[in-house]
Amino acid sequence: MIRLVVTMVLIFFVLLISFTAAIAQTRIKVHKFRDDSQNGVQDSGESGLSNWSMKLYFGPGCRSLIAETKTNADGDAVFIVNPGSYSVGEGFVLGWASTAGMCQDVEIDRGSVTVFFGNFWIQ
Secondary structure (H helix, E strand, O other): OOOHHHHHHHHHHHHHHHHHHHHHHEHHHEEEEEOOOOOOOHHHHHHOOOOOOEEEEEEOOOEEEEEEEEOOOOEEEEEEOOOOOEEEEEOOOOEEEEEOEEEEEEEOOEEEEEEEEEEEEEO
């Protein structure tokens, strides 16, 4: 009897760990690109922007900072999150203007979502 109870408890914890790991794979991907056409869409020839500061906030409106990272060579950054309500903000860089807003709200329940940030050089 004790062996059965121990086995069932172990199975429960294995399932719980598996479920927790699946939730942990919920991702918010950020893609930052040079938007020379200023249309908010990455067109042919508009490359990703590397080394930009991207910030993850809890809830809408970019108010409660959770994490910060930089975009890679392709202009991408990833935040691993639990399902919920978040916002993503970009760092301000002198000489550049945003075509998508500097803060975007994100609601995610599973899987992944991509948030796009376009910027153009002010001449």
